[in-house]
Amino acid sequence: MSSIFKTKNSLPLNQQVVVITGASSGVGRATALEFARYRCTVILAARQQNELEEVAAICQKLGAKALAVPTDVTDENAVNALAKAAYDFGGKINVWI
Incomplete structure (x- = not known):
């Protein structure tokens, strides 16, 4: 594994729980797929449910x-629900993008 993805005293990347907002397209989608290649637990958030399910x-x-959670990040209650869903699905969240 490349040293760019591992820091001293960190969990191996494949044991990380990662929340990615904007995951249905663009940079968010690409980021989600890259973390998935390392077999991370990924919680994907965006407003577009169909695209999110595809990712x-x-x-x-x-x-x-992988868990898709349709979320409008401008809504504080929705973000709190995302955090709870992420924790319930994967446990401690290591990365939030």
């Missing part, structure tokens, strides 16, 4: 545990 399915095919 989650690809992440699962890459070997990651």
Whole structure:
């Protein structure tokens, strides 16, 4: 594993729980797929549910545990619900993007 993805005293990347906002397209989607390639647990958030489900399915095919959570990040209650869903799904959150 490249040293860019591991720091001293950190968990191996494949044991990380990662929340990615904007995961249905663009940079967020690309980021989600990259973490999925390392078999991280990824919680994907965006407003577009259909696109989000597609990205989650690809992440699962890459070997990651993936959960799609439709979320409007401008809504504080929705972000709190995302955090709870992420914790319930993967445990302690290591990375939030």
